[in-house]
Amino acid sequence: MKIRWLGHAAFELEAKKKVIIDPFLTGNPSAPVKAENVVADLIVVTHGHGDHLGDAVEIAKRNDCPVLCIHELSRYLSKKGVEAVGMNIGGTARVKGVSVTMVQALHSADVEEGEEIISTGDACGVIVEMDGKRVYHAGDTDVFLDMQLIGELHKPDVMLVPIGDWYTMGIKGAVKALELVKPKYAIPMHYNTFPVIEKNPEDFKKSVAESGLDTEVVILKPGEEFTF
Template identity: 55%
Template sequence: MADIKITWLGHAAFLLEAEAKLLIDPFISGNPKAPCSPEDLDPDIIAVTHGHSDHLGDTIEIGARTGCRIISIHEVANYIKSKGVFAEGMNKGGTMEVEGMTLTMTHALHSSSIDASGFSFDGGSPAGFVIGIGGHSFYHAGDTSVFGDMQLIGELYEPEIAFLPIGDKFTMGIKEAVKAVELIQPKIVVPMHYNTFDVIKQDPEKFKRAVEAKVNTKVIIMEPGESIEI
């Protein structure tokens, strides 16, 4: 298996680096926890889970500057293309092979729209991604509540690492995220989408204790800008 470097950029943004670099939900500008600027990032691929500004983020600016491939649900891809930047749309249940990795789009329970310049655009349906790289499998849940079919995601794709929101209010909180871990059964879980703003303030140590009391899953609490390798 290939070594993969994972860097958390705060909120729901992650950079996965192997032979190619995959950037997920690049909310950098306006993110008080971001450890870098959009100009510091030169991904080969950007994957966008849904159209909300804290996930679509700097996708268009980065895509225009780097020419990287952008993958999202069909309606978000259409919006990005309307801004003069090429994007490739897909939908839930589908899989794309991109730069030696696979991206499978999964369901997420959330809302989705794109608010820009005083207008609201159809953001399609929110999604997550299962990413296969170098023999490893990762599940980025996007913004979601817990749902029973997370068990199917675990059974079908057997993700080693799951990135799960715990911030509450706009996504699942700690109680629901612990149940999600029970359903998915990953080897490792990394909490995300918390403490960016006061409204989603959470104690990740509480999440860690609750998970490790129930299932044989390791919780890794990352700081924005921190990297791990597997």
């Protein structure tokens, strides 16, 4: 599987299909691509905040592809003319040959539409499986002890983990999350997009090494790829 970081929490996973997660590109100063240039077979959104839902509607319509998300957000997206596939935490959906399991995240969730704030269910993390490879996108979250169950049940090869602090866990929490999940690889995300979440990913990598964990930290620049 090939993983390309599109900046912030946006990723492109490519194996037998191309899956885009949290496509916040327009207005994202770190994004190396524009929404109109993204090709997708499936879009997965962890929650409705603008820096995660992002360009999902535009990309879905242009590629004629479904958006998989939590049930309440799927109802909102359906009203926008998108093929939305709703599911919920604990469930596994199989769409276009891709298996997506929705797991817990500790975060808030809503959509801003003009001056209106619309509730869109809970925030979540997702585990995407293609060709026998599993990637755990933790979404926006703090560390929580049940991450250990996620690791035991799903055994992800790669964990995409936020380190930016302020809106998510910081480096200390992210290191603990790797201790609980035990992925083979970890790619830090959700940092340096804006001044409030500035972090040095090398500090994260150093902290993981000092903790004695077997997880290999892979630091990507926006636009760079990692294949495993």
